[in-house]
Amino acid sequence: MFTSLSCCDFCAGLIYQLQFKRLVVGDITNYGGNEEKHRQKGVQLEILEDPEGVAFYAKFAKERPDPDREDAGGLPAVRKVATAKC
Numbered sequence: 001m002f003t004s005l006s007c008c009d010f011c012a013g014l015i016y017q018l019q020f021k022r023l024v025v026g027d028i029t030n031y032g033g034n035e036e037k038h039r040q041k042g043v044q045l046e047i048l049e050d051p052e053g054v055a056f057y058a059k060f061a062k063e064r065p066d067p068d069r070e071d072a073g074g075l076p077a078v079r080k081v082a083t084a085k086c
């Protein structure tokens with residue numbers, strides 16, 4: 001399986017359930033955290049950390065913070081920030 005950012009807990013669970021053997025992650029700088037868990041579960045993990053890709057996502061997250069927040073924390077994370085601004 002290939003993914004641009006590291007997997008959230010939900011996706012990581014599906015990777016184990018569906019028994020993916022190999023996971024290639026493009027960027028753990030902007031979103032990471034389950035890398036050790038993947039290794040412990042026996043998933044062959046490759047982390048690319050292409051500087052151009054990391055910079056591209058960082059730019060996106062800065063310019064469009066709501067979609068980035070929603071991806072990482074779901075709609076409750078977006079609503080929490082919107083409520084705090086009121």
Ligand SMILES: [Zn+2]
Pocket residue numbers: 007008009010011012
């Ligand atoms: Zn996910």
